[in-house]
Amino acid sequence: MTISNYHSHHELCRHAEGTAVDYVKKAIELGFKDLGISDHVPSDLLPDSMRMRFSELEGYVEDVLSVQKALKDQINVYLGMECEYLEVDVKYYEDFLKQVDYLVLGQHYVKDDAGFHSAFYLKTPEHVIAYGDRVVKALESGYFSLFAHPDLYMCGRDTFDEAAIQVAHKIGKAAEDTKIPLEFNANGIRRGIKKTSQGMRYPYPRIEFWEIIKNYHVDVILSSDAHHPNLLYDDAMKKAEALIEQLELKRIHTLSMKHLKNRL
Numbered sequence: 001m002t003i004s005n006y007h008s009h010h011e012l013c014r015h016a017e018g019t020a021v022d023y024v025k026k027a028i029e030l031g032f033k034d035l036g037i038s039d040h041v042p043s044d045l046l047p048d049s050m051r052m053r054f055s056e057l058e059g060y061v062e063d064v065l066s067v068q069k070a071l072k073d074q075i076n077v078y079l080g081m082e083c084e085y086l087e088v089d090v091k092y093y094e095d096f097l098k099q100v101d102y103l104v105l106g107q108h109y110v111k112d113d114a115g116f117h118s119a120f121y122l123k124t125p126e127h128v129i130a131y132g133d134r135v136v137k138a139l140e141s142g143y144f145s146l147f148a149h150p151d152l153y154m155c156g157r158d159t160f161d162e163a164a165i166q167v168a169h170k171i172g173k174a175a176e177d178t179k180i181p182l183e184f185n186a187n188g189i190r191r192g193i194k195k196t197s198q199g200m201r202y203p204y205p206r207i208e209f210w211e212i213i214k215n216y217h218v219d220v221i222l223s224s225d226a227h228h229p230n231l232l233y234d235d236a237m238k239k240a241e242a243l244i245e246q247l248e249l250k251r252i253h254t255l256s257m258k259h260l261k262n263r264l
């Protein structure tokens with residue numbers, strides 16, 4: 001039974017609908033115990049514009065904290081942000097952590113001499129390996145409480161090849177060593193099944209990835225990656241729950257306080 005979600009967005013990211021109160025009211029209706037709002041951090045370094053501006057950060061924080069306080073007797077609301085791991089001064093992450101309860105690692109890019117490459121469309125084994133190396137460093141950094149859609153690197157790839165296998169093992173080992181939960185992300189199911197040389201597959205979650213993760217002592221948490229309040233618990237979430245049970249993954253339902261800095 002789903003009682004929480006720590007990966008929820010906000011209209012400030014420009015590709016979602018709803019403010020904090022919209023998500024929280026829906027979560028209360030669903031009987032959730034915990035809800036984390038974790039919109040994308042602002043950044044002047046990344047090539048996309050689908051995120052809040054730095055000038056909007058204060059308003060985002062105030063929006064979530066106001067609901068957190070107003071509805072604290074009905075639900076635990078946590079203030080988070082989804083963040084890339086980049087080669088930047090540590091102050092970048094520390095400044096965000098001073099303002100929020102937790103950071104979610106959502107690695108959407110890898111970078112080389114040619115520039116940024118979207119993790120949705122990684123084409124070469126070298127870029128897949130680069131993704132794996134980047135997220136291992138992120139997990140080891142200590143900044144993150146949850147790793148979102150860890151198998152995103154397979155979104156644009158047909159075959160679960162040797163590079164994909166290698167990266168799955170790297171992620172499994174790093175998550176085990178750092179004790180950071182991996183997210184089973186329902187948003188990939190919403191993207192629909194596509195035909196691959198290995199049969200019909202969701203872009204993510206990729207079953208091959210999770211079969212490898214089972215070899216490691218890793219906690220797995222289901223997330224909606226909701227970009228609308230009505231997606232907090234929809235058919236995609238129900239299908240994801242069934243897959244977790246089918247795969248016999250070690251599912252947890254809540255992030256413990258060792259991961260979250262409770263501001264209440």
